[in-house]
Amino acid sequence: MIRLQKAQEPAVLTSNAETWKQEYLGAIAAGKKRSEIPARYRHATVKSAIAVEAFGKCIYCESKISHALFGDIEHIVPVSIDPSLVVDWTNLGYVCQLCNNHKRDYWDVNLPIINPFGEDPKDHLRFYGPWVTHKAASDRGQITVRVLGLNRTYLLERRKERLDRLTPLVDQVFSMPEGPAKAAMMKFLMEEASASAEYAATVSSYLEHQLVDVPVADETTAIRELDGSVQAPLQRSAESAPGPEISANTSNTDAE
Known part of the structure; x- marks a missing residue:
């Protein structure tokens, strides 16, 4: 979240x-x-x-x-x-x-x-690998995880798949020499944690911890950008941005 x-x-x-x-x-x-x-x-x-x-x-x-x-x-x-x-x-x-x-x-x-x-989920939630847990003493975080089932099997498997795909790239960036290739790899990793990416909170937390020791000249800037990537405001209106195909069904069948 x-x-x-x-x-x-x-x-x-x-x-x-x-x-x-x-x-x-x-x-x-x-x-x-x-x-x-x-x-x-x-x-x-x-x-x-x-x-x-x-x-x-x-x-x-x-x-x-x-x-x-x-x-x-x-x-x-x-x-x-x-x-x-x-x-x-x-x-x-x-x-x-x-x-x-x-x-x-x-x-x-x-x-x-x-x-x-209306609020920042990071005030209440923590992300450890594929797991989501509540911040210590946050009853709001605890009830959110429990009621929504945020650690159900499907989600754990999908988040793990995301992290497993990124792990080799993180390992690679540590050994790359300074230059355009390393900069491009860092940029790609930042994009993987952007707000539009699936499971951005999980990926952002993972990369924030894994990349903190990467010996790059602009390390501080890179980590700062990563930390803010999932909070970037929506820059485009609903009218101009592409979205998923939506049906016009107005039947009332949701769970509420």
Whole structure:
């Protein structure tokens, strides 16, 4: 999990949010089930913008979302707790089905799951190899790891694969002489920890520790850039950036 910046609210949501909210609240008051109410927050333009701001990854586990691992629109505060937030832009996030199923309707105002849009996950989480653990004495970190299942087998295997691919390159850069080739290798490694890369928090932590002793002239700059790479703000709008293919399905079938 990395810190993310909320993109600009899509115009279609700005124009229709109040109408869609009242439609939802009215349906709930009339006794309808959520599955019977149109999921307006799944409008294709809204979902595309949400996917882009998350770099096409789950905002919680950082898995790249594809046709093989479908994406859901997550309500950070579940609508079962506060239905008035059903189409609130700041309450919507892009998640994989597994994280969505793990979280379901969890909400505790005194112990909420980390919100990567409103706070820095590094204040609560630590990354050791493929494992994610909570920072000492961070109840928020502990509940986030447990509720979301951030150490489930699939994630451990995928993170390990990422690190295993990078380890030979890290070993190589230590023995390379100064010059363009070494600089290019360092640049490549930095890009592997960028916000758009899969499991960026895991890779960033690994490289930050492994490269600290690399004898390069610009070592300090390189490590500083690495440390900040996963916190870089989104520099492009949802309209101009490419994103995953999004369907216009508005049926209401998510776990909340």
